[in-house]
Amino acid sequence: MSTATSIQTSATPMGRDDLARLVAKDIAPGSFVNLGIGQPTLVSNYLTAEQDITLHTENGMLGMGPAAEGDQIDGDLINAGKIPVTELPGASYFHHADSFAIMRGGHLDICVLGAFQVSATGDLANWHTGAPGAIPAVGGAMDLATGAKDVFVMMTLLTREGASKIVDSCTYPLTGVGCVTRVYTDKAVFLTGPDGVQVRETFGCTLEELQELVPVPLKAAAAV
Amino acid sequence: MLTFVDFVQEAVSGIKDGSTVMIGGFGNAGQPFELIDALLECGATDLTVVNNNAGQGDQGLALLIKEGRVRKMICSFPRQSDSWHFDAKYKAGEIELELVPQGNLAERIRAAGAGIGGFFTPTGYGTMLAEGKETRIIDGRGQVFETPIHADVALVKALKADGKGNLVYRKTARNFGPIMAAAAKHTIVQVSDVVPTGSLDPENVVTPGIYVNTVVRVPAAAAAGKVA
Numbered sequence: 001m002s003t004a005t006s007i008q009t010s011a012t013p014m015g016r017d018d019l020a021r022l023v024a025k026d027i028a029p030g031s032f033v034n035l036g037i038g039q040p041t042l043v044s045n046y047l048t049a050e051q052d053i054t055l056h057t058e059n060g061m062l063g064m065g066p067a068a069e070g071d072q073i074d075g076d077l078i079n080a081g082k083i084p085v086t087e088l089p090g091a092s093y094f095h096h097a098d099s100f101a102i103m104r105g106g107h108l109d110i111c112v113l114g115a116f117q118v119s120a121t122g123d124l125a126n127w128h129t130g131a132p133g134a135i136p137a138v139g140g141a142m143d144l145a146t147g148a149k150d151v152f153v154m155m156t157l158l159t160r161e162g163a164s165k166i167v168d169s170c171t172y173p174l175t176g177v178g179c180v181t182r183v184y185t186d187k188a189v190f191l192t193g194p195d196g197v198q199v200r201e202t203f204g205c206t207l208e209e210l211q212e213l214v215p216v217p218l219k220a221a222a223a224v
Numbered sequence: 225m226l227t228f229v230d231f232v233q234e235a236v237s238g239i240k241d242g243s244t245v246m247i248g249g250f251g252n253a254g255q256p257f258e259l260i261d262a263l264l265e266c267g268a269t270d271l272t273v274v275n276n277n278a279g280q281g282d283q284g285l286a287l288l289i290k291e292g293r294v295r296k297m298i299c300s301f302p303r304q305s306d307s308w309h310f311d312a313k314y315k316a317g318e319i320e321l322e323l324v325p326q327g328n329l330a331e332r333i334r335a336a337g338a339g340i341g342g343f344f345t346p347t348g349y350g351t352m353l354a355e356g357k358e359t360r361i362i363d364g365r366g367q368v369f370e371t372p373i374h375a376d377v378a379l380v381k382a383l384k385a386d387g388k389g390n391l392v393y394r395k396t397a398r399n400f401g402p403i404m405a406a407a408a409k410h411t412i413v414q415v416s417d418v419v420p421t422g423s424l425d426p427e428n429v430v431t432p433g434i435y436v437n438t439v440v441r442v443p444a445a446a447a448a449g450k451v452a
Binding site for chain 2: 057058059060061074075076077078082087093094095096097099100101103104123128133135136137138139140141142143146147173174175176177
């Protein structure tokens, strides 16, 4: 049994960029990866050439490079967030049905997504607040959540009001059921699955302090 | 039958009120702006439009929505920072929305072109977008039954067509083009160039000409400023 202090790896909470660096480091060399819009996009800044990661974008490309600048900008070459990007040597293009077959067919190793809430068993809510009058827009979120072998979530642990986004059961409309395998937050990295929530490491708090914030039972993950 | 026409107005002149129209493009990439402008001009209304989005800014599909020509949108991601025309129509209750997860949208279009009567997919299982749909557990996973989306017309943008209507696309502007071309009864394609038959490498043809009915050349220069 690990003690709380043994899983604390930093004295302060993680900033967005530090968290992106940590996610990048955890991606196995040679992986095929899809990075969601927003915070997950930051992960691409910290992937190294040695890792040889191939990025997939839902609008029909493998081998996506960094954001395009200046003369590189080409309206026919954009990412899922509709931002101009570049192509790397070895890139390929394909139509939308093939692109989502790549997701649904389990060919992607990891996708990294943002979230409103993640449940103790890995249910994901990240597409719709369900608020009256809100215009729903789902895009590829459900396909990614369902299709990738591993679904990593990046988010702050707490809402602005201080409520935990790791919850017993999601109150926002679901994106996918039991799909999230890992949650990276500013205060800890959580492993989620059928056996509940384990904490891999904490940032600026102990496991006991973390437990006071999160309304589901936490246990320390076995050391890897 | 394949025809080549000189003007976008002629290309869309057969589109009738009440048609279901697939429009290629993801955001502005691959969006056939000139064909949409011509559709706006020709006056067809009461349309059901299938597109990934619901128009951006003040051009293309956004204008068709603004002018009240679209009765229903079938799309995955209507809400964007510049989707103000759709947003206004939706909030006023003047447009119907069928929201479909993007991969289900693509596969439903593909299924229509491939003669598939429906399919089970794990995407959406257990969510509000599967409510009211048939479900099954297949290989231990919950799956949702989805049906094909057919269309009367597809408007597609490609890079080049040859004399047989074979198409090649450019980069991520390919997106929905190939599957929409196959799914519609009548496929209208705008291309930057029409090249002689035999000059496209058959190994590199993306959409075989059998799916294409009307081709109109819109030089890239004419589309300048509308590609980003």
